[in-house]
Amino acid sequence: MGKIFKFGCLGIIALFVIGIIAMVAGGGDSTEKTSTDTKAVSKEGVSSDVKIAVGSMETVDSVGNEYTKEQAQGVFKILEVTLTNNQKDAITVDANSFKLVDNKGREFTYSTQGQTSFDLSNGGKTDFFLKQLNPGLTQTGKIVFDIPKDAEGLFLKASGGMTGKEIKLKVE
Structure with a gap:
């Protein structure tokens, strides 16, 4: 024992x-x-076999045309983004897959009103609202963010499709 x-x-x-x-x-x-993981290194990256590239960024006070004009609460940042689907299946692209983040850690989602006015004035050709992207294809779109005028050091948090892994990309 x-x-x-x-x-x-x-x-x-x-x-x-x-x-x-x-x-x-x-x-x-x-x-x-x-x-x-704290710093965005490049203007281009891959999330879940979807290549995401940040293009130009424009700063404006309002978007739309004479009928659909929308005034920003701060300023509108219109960001051009290009996606290439390298997966084997189609993905759903949505503006909710993208967030602008400033150097204070504040996260900004796209502006629904600003995006709608911008898309209506451009014939809906540049939006990312629930669009299907088949394998091997590339799509470029513009996303409208309404952010404070004092926001600096911006980078983009993005994911490839609605369920993709989040990556950080340089904007400025």
């Missing part, structure tokens, strides 16, 4: 030591990932 007790205690102590070693050794990876 004494030998069983000794081996049982040694086994529990060994498991405890192994558990502590595993916790200490496994903890380093998560901090390393967050430190490398």
